[in-house]
Amino acid sequence: MTNKEPTIHTLPNGLRVVYLHDDAMVSHLGVTILGGSRFEEPGEEGLAHFLEHCIFKGTTKRKSFHVLSRLDSVGGELNAYTTKEEICIYGSFSPEHLDRAAELLYDITFNSTFPEKEIEKEKEIILDELNSYLDSPSDKIFDDFEALLFPDHSLGNNILGTKESVMAFTRQHLLDYVQRFFYPKNMVVSFVGDIPEDKVVAKIAKYFSLNNHHVEKAIPSPAKTYKAKKIRTKEANYQAHIVLGGLAPGYNDSHRRVFTLIVNMLGGPALNSRLVLSIREKYGYSYSVEANYTSYQEVGYWNVYAGTDKKYINKTIKLIYKELELFRTKKLTEQQLKKAKVQLKGHIALGMDSNSSLMLGYGKSLLVFDQIDTLEEVHKAIDEITVEEIYEIANMYFAPETITELVFDF
16 A cells, blocks of 8 residues: 555566565565465464474575575565464565575575474474463463454464474474465565666566466465354453454455444554543553454454453443444544544554565555555545444444453453
8 A cells, every 4th residue: 555556567477576666775575475374274273383483494505594694694684474364574685685685585485494403493482482472461362362253263273373283393294384385376575675676576587487386376264153252261460351352344345444444443553542532541440452453364353452450340341332332323423534534544654654564565465455555545445434334334343242252350
């Protein structure tokens, strides 16, 4: 999403390349693969994330040290992340090092060897990460909440996996996963920086055209039937944690942008969101309160989080339901809607104020949507949202009987 028009190129092997020119001193290049944790089979929980860690441990031409030093030695950075739907490997570097970055990303993506000794060492690191997460109720509650929303489905699994699943991984698991998802038509290469377009596309084609694995994009299994639940458990230490929410529109749902606006008003990043003004500013029940909306291909979910004192748990939950009910019973005025639209546009602009974020966003957008919307197109869609749409969609997703509650008490 940008006022500048990115261009899209498709190589003969089906790989799509997104390019955006920007007058900046740093360039950003990334490979986004449709193969996150929701694509894992039973027994593979945490495999996508484990692969993301192990992919830097050596290739057919480089040892781990040389992989990690290739960009760092010239002042660049190499990184990766895993989500429920994507694995992304990316680098940031000075423009003169484009060839170095493109060749390295290709080598990591297609030629990683996953040495046995490195795999065993990395298991200990992942287990430390998992223990750290389990020791943090404010983090753990979000994953436990997703497990309630998507029971017996990979969307409900922790991206890190379990101690048992991680310890059982072998080199063959990693090689098989790469074979299943690391191919041109299932990935996008994106670039943002101050290098001529023809040069960038030529460098990417030079390396990434070497792979001609012709397979269509991966298709995830749909999430199962959802049933609302209300659970309270003793898992907190010094503060109670509350998450409540339910299902929401997926990527391709026509309600997605309207719901984004609703959640932004409810508890977005602004200090004037409805939840902050009520729970934090008026009553002082919680310092940390927010609303979030996460969308996947065919489904999404929303949640409200609040950290509070034990004595305020029920009062905080009551106030959250009160704000949700207002969306269902009291229509916005045109002036309120106008202000909400202006605020959302501003938040979107702030989110685009990073070339690295733009590069990563382009990869995801093209991989999932098969298109990239300009900022002008996004603004136009927001401007077309009506009071009636907000009222109808709030009633569709905020009905009390559809809401799951999870409370970590102490």
